[in-house]
Amino acid sequence: MKLSSRLNKFPVYLFAEIDRKISEMRSRGIKVISFGIGDPDLPTPSGIVTELNEKASDPLNHRYPSYFGMDEFREAASRYLAKRYNVKCCSEDILALIGSKEGIAHISLAYLDSSDIVLVPSPGYPVYYTGTIIADGIPFLLPLKEENGFLPDLSSIPSDVARKAKIFFINYPNNPTGAFANENFRIEIIDFCRKNDILLCSDMAYGEVYFGKKPFSFLSESGDNNNILEFHSLSKPFNMTGWRIGFAAGDKEAIDALGKIKTNIDSGVFQAIQYAGIHALENELDMPSRFAIIYKKRMEKVREGFKYLGLDLRIPDGTFYFWSRVPEGFSSASFADFMLDKYAVVVTPGSGFGEYGEGFFRISTTLPDSDIEEATERFRKKGG
Ligand SMILES: Cc1ncc(COP(=O)(O)O)c(C=O)c1O
Incomplete structure (x- = not known):
């Protein structure tokens, strides 16, 4: 065929x-x-495994979970963002994911019509590119050059491309370059995305893997998260890659749109794993x-x-x-x-x-x- x-x-x-x-x-x-x-x-830390074992034997957790994630998980994620990054995002603006990869791959389906543009860093996590292709979009590659500290050069983006772009993926701390973003870049890119009505998708998979200064979130201290969607993952911070749990947080419309796509594709994260995730976010932060x-x-x-x-x-x-x-x-x-x-x-x-x-x-x-x-x-x- x-x-x-x-x-x-x-x-x-x-x-x-x-x-x-x-x-x-x-x-x-x-x-x-x-x-x-x-x-x-x-x-994975043993406390997280113990929590899973306990919750996995409760029949209440054997049924379909809620599509958006349990309220308790979303509340724990909201508290985590406040505690670790000093940013405000209420639990209704948070969505549980089957690993952050799942949300990163699906967000393009929520925003792109055929031939819409997505700004994709290169080198970068391959799913930004393939997720765009799956949604019939066009990836516009932005080179991450060593001389720019592996940050994309916003001034190099042609204005017609900026106008047609719907999503801008960024990832700091960065895989594969190990680069960090700086505060100036944060201000500039949020401004750029708001001016051009682009959804900034910030991938924080490595936000907890740092040796000196703590990385910052692109979400806001005041709770003004318009045009910003951030993907967080429990995989790397807690050695939970096989468990498949993460969350998206930020722009209300983006959370609702991604939730709508997911409602029609998957049925959420096993509740026992969400409880284990809550335990990780609340009790294993050291x-x-x-x-x-x-x-x-x-x-x-x-x-x-x-x-x-x-x-x-x-x-x-x-x-x-x-x-x-x-x-x-x-x-x-x-x-x-x-x-x-x-x-x-x-x-x-x-x-x-x-x-x-x-x-x-x-x-x-x-x-x-x-x-x-x-x-x-x-x-x-x-x-x-
Ligand atoms: C940059 C980046 N983002 C997202 C992910 C996906 O992580 P997960 O789906 O396990 O949350 C990875 C995994 O390697 C990654 O390197």
């Missing part, structure tokens, strides 16, 4: 060849060490900073290891990623290939995050110290 043409518009799956090679090497008994996926290896200490130490270790390859990695202010230029003479893909062939080590080619990621690679430090030490030993023995 003929598949939809939108499937052909998805970027080529760059990791297919790498995945094939990894499986082939593993089948030959080679231990492949992966700095690839950003998926915490540490367990955990993210403990994990950050672990990531920082690992990053120092990884940095030392990569020195044997002649690479001087820069530790960012947050996230668990290094973003670095590939050595002279390599493309993103050929460097990833080289690392796999020579050291049986996986790094992610920057081009997997969009065309402006070419020339870079990403290292994730969500792997045990023993693996980092083993990779370092391989680098030391074999050299660069």
Whole structure:
């Protein structure tokens, strides 16, 4: 049967060849060490697991949950935003998500008509692009350049593009570059979005993964969240990637519109998981900073290891990623290939995050110290 043409518009799956090679090497008994996926290896805090176990055995939680999320979860999320970011967002303007990816992918369906434009950072989390394609929109790529601190240059956006754009995705702390936004940028982009009637979609997946100054939210202290929708995730702060829970918060119309789409696609988050989420947001808030200490130490270790390859990695202010230029003479893909062939080590080619990621690679430090030490030993023995 003929598949939809939108499937052909998805970027080529760059990791297919790498995945094939990894499986082939593993089948030959080679231990492949992966700095690839950003998926915490540490367990979910035990208090969260206990809460799930208790609530999962209550039959009241076995039925369909409410589409927008339980009132208790939305209230806990509202208190969390006030406590951690000093911003105001009432619980009615919050929507539970089956992981923030789900909301990021669906928001375009709520706003785009065919050929509407979405402003998409490149490099960036791939779902901004593919979510736009799914909704028949047109992604307009905004390069995140090192010389601009990996912030998009708003003055480079043509005025007709700005007029036609419906959504602007941003993500600080940033995956894959590790960059943070500054206060000037916050003011400028909110102003830009309001002037052009664009929904600013701020992805805060790494808001709790920082080593120094705490990142800020793009929502407002006063509660004026018009044109701003923020996506929060429990995945990275609490090592809950497999649980699938997050929330969207902000602009009332956007919350209602996204809720309407979701009502017709999914049936919400398992209530026992929402209770576990409430427990995390209320009682486990000291955990993210403990994990950050672990990531920082690992990053120092990884940095030392990569020195044997002649690479001087820069530790960012947050996230668990290094973003670095590939050595002279390599493309993103050929460097990833080289690392796999020579050291049986996986790094992610920057081009997997969009065309402006070419020339870079990403290292994730969500792997045990023993693996980092083993990779370092391989680098030391074999050299660069
Ligand atoms: C930038 C960014 N946003 C969103 C997500 C999705 O997170 P989740 O769906 O687990 O909440 C990820 C996951 O890796 C990410 O890197």
